[in-house]
Amino acid sequence: MNFEALREAIASDNPGRARPALASLVDATPEQAEPLLLLGLQQNDMLLRQLSCSGLGHKPTPAGWEPLVNALQHDPEVAVRAEAANALVSHGFERAWPLLLEAFRRDHEWLLRCSVLSAVAEHPQISPAQLLEIGRLAIADADGTVRVGGTEILGRLVREAEPAAPAAEQARVELRALQHDGDHRVVAAALNGLQPLTSS
Numbered sequence: 001m002n003f004e005a006l007r008e009a010i011a012s013d014n015p016g017r018a019r020p021a022l023a024s025l026v027d028a029t030p031e032q033a034e035p036l037l038l039l040g041l042q043q044n045d046m047l048l049r050q051l052s053c054s055g056l057g058h059k060p061t062p063a064g065w066e067p068l069v070n071a072l073q074h075d076p077e078v079a080v081r082a083e084a085a086n087a088l089v090s091h092g093f094e095r096a097w098p099l100l101l102e103a104f105r106r107d108h109e110w111l112l113r114c115s116v117l118s119a120v121a122e123h124p125q126i127s128p129a130q131l132l133e134i135g136r137l138a139i140a141d142a143d144g145t146v147r148v149g150g151t152e153i154l155g156r157l158v159r160e161a162e163p164a165a166p167a168a169e170q171a172r173v174e175l176r177a178l179q180h181d182g183d184h185r186v187v188a189a190a191l192n193g194l195q196p197l198t199s200s
Contacts, residue, residue, distance in 0.1 A: 001028060003036065010036055015045045030059035041067050052183045053080060054135050057087025065091050072103055081107065082115035089171050093125040104134065106160065110143040117149040121156065128167035131157040144183045151178055155193020 001024070009021035022040050025033040025092035033055060040052035054069055056064040068091070085103060089144035090098040099119070104116045117138060120126050131153055138150020154171040172194075178190035 001032070003028075003032065006036055007039065008039050010048070011042060015048065018043065018045060018048050019051065021047060022055065025055060025059075028059075030061045033059050034061045034063055038063065038067055041071060046080060047078045049075065050075070052081045053083035053087045057083075057090040060087075060090045061185070065095075069099060072099060078107075078109040078111050081109075082112045085112065085115045086119045088121045089123065093120075093123050097126075097130065100132065104137055108141075110141075110146050113138065113141060113143070113146045114149055117146070117153065121153050123150070128157055128161040128165055131161075132167040132171055135171065136174065139178065139186075144185060146191050147181075147183065148185045151175065151189035151193060154178075155189060158193055 006021045009017040012018055020037070025036055027035075029120070037052045037055040037059070039155055040048050040055070043049060043052075043144065049071065049146045053068060056068055065088075068084045068088050071083050072088065075081050075084065081103070088099060100116045100120060104113055109112070115136065118136060120130070135150045135153035135157065138153065139147050141147050141150065154174050157171040158168055158175065161171075175190045178186055179194075181187050181190065
């Protein structure tokens with residue numbers, strides 16, 4: 001790979017050249033790709049920044065952490081912020097969790113919130129207390145898609161936590177209340193989350 005040519009293409013401010021150059025980094029090592037992905041994150045093209053965040057998630061290196069945090073907190077485009085949220089989890093869940101929780105509280109865009117939910121919902125390291133916290137925040141959202149995601153997270157908590165765990169019991173209380181929600185998708189997700197209990 002001609003990395004100098006790729007660097008020139010990514011820095012060209014021409015999306016037609018820069019995007020294919022960035023996409024070709026899929027075959028590079030994390031160390032080879034890192035400076036070019038960081039360069040892509042500095043460009044004006046929104047999709048280029050989004051692709052760069054994705055690349056820094058698939059090829060995590062220590063130098064990628066701070067630029068991703070900066071993108072999550074300050075990029076003007078929600079699609080870039082959402083991709084940065086996903087990518088930060090690849091750098092370590094415990095390290096990323098406080099930043100994702102802060103972003104979820106601060107940023108009311110549904111795309112960002114759904115991205116955070118998908119990044120953490122199935123993560124093996126997430127604790128019952130963390131699932132309950134993010135699930136409760138999500139079901140309080142005004143957007144139905146976010147609320148469905150939060151309901152599904154509470155359902156996972158009920159299914160996977162110890163039945164007597166306080167977090168699981170609190171999640172069951174939330175799910176029972178959500179059976180009377182005005183959004184039929186939320187009701188369906190709540191019923192599904194309680195299903196193992198009603199079928200036993």
